[in-house]
Amino acid sequence: MRLACAAGRRGIGVAFLAACVVSLLPGDAGASHYDLSSIDLVDEAMVGRMAALGIATTEDLWRAAESGRPATTLARRLAVPATQVRAWRAFCDLLRLDGVGPKVARVLTAAGIKDLKAVAKQQPEALSERIQQVNQGLELLGKTPEVDTVRAWITQAQERVQEDAAAGKRARKKGKPVRAN
Numbered sequence: 001m002r003l004a005c006a007a008g009r010r011g012i013g014v015a016f017l018a019a020c021v022v023s024l025l026p027g028d029a030g031a032s033h034y035d036l037s038s039i040d041l042v043d044e045a046m047v048g049r050m051a052a053l054g055i056a057t058t059e060d061l062w063r064a065a066e067s068g069r070p071a072t073t074l075a076r077r078l079a080v081p082a083t084q085v086r087a088w089r090a091f092c093d094l095l096r097l098d099g100v101g102p103k104v105a106r107v108l109t110a111a112g113i114k115d116l117k118a119v120a121k122q123q124p125e126a127l128s129e130r131i132q133q134v135n136q137g138l139e140l141l142g143k144t145p146e147v148d149t150v151r152a153w154i155t156q157a158q159e160r161v162q163e164d165a166a167a168g169k170r171a172r173k174k175g176k177p178v179r180a181n
Helices: 002-012 014-024 044-052 058-064 069-078 082-094 102-110 116-120 124-138 147-174
Strands: none
Touching (some): 058 082, 082 102, 102 124, 124 147
């Protein structure tokens, strides 16, 4: 993004600069989603089995593994325990936060923060300290996130948890299966 915005300052155009600014706004981008084959969440054989079911990304897995019957059905189709499917979904849930990639999600999981609901309940300073402590043992992150970044994750998590609850409530009202955003 720095290169793109730097190019915009060289006179490429106002529209380009506007696009750079808009892309930096917090609500603009969803979280990062990854090809399952690129993040070492599941082995190659499982990537293939998931692909056969139309699951290629962490977002696909998050949506396919909703709690309740969908998670159980997916577990049966993949021949794995439902607890494993729920753990994968929780990991993918963390990736819904802007700025949280697979390494940060692994550190959060090792710190006992399994999903967005858990993130939403944290205090920024305490979570930041916990991330630093866990990362000292795992050594996954070159630099741990600042408290302000962690605070932003907590705010995002609170918003997404509320959005998910509202989406579930709307779906139940309509008599449809619950699908979170």
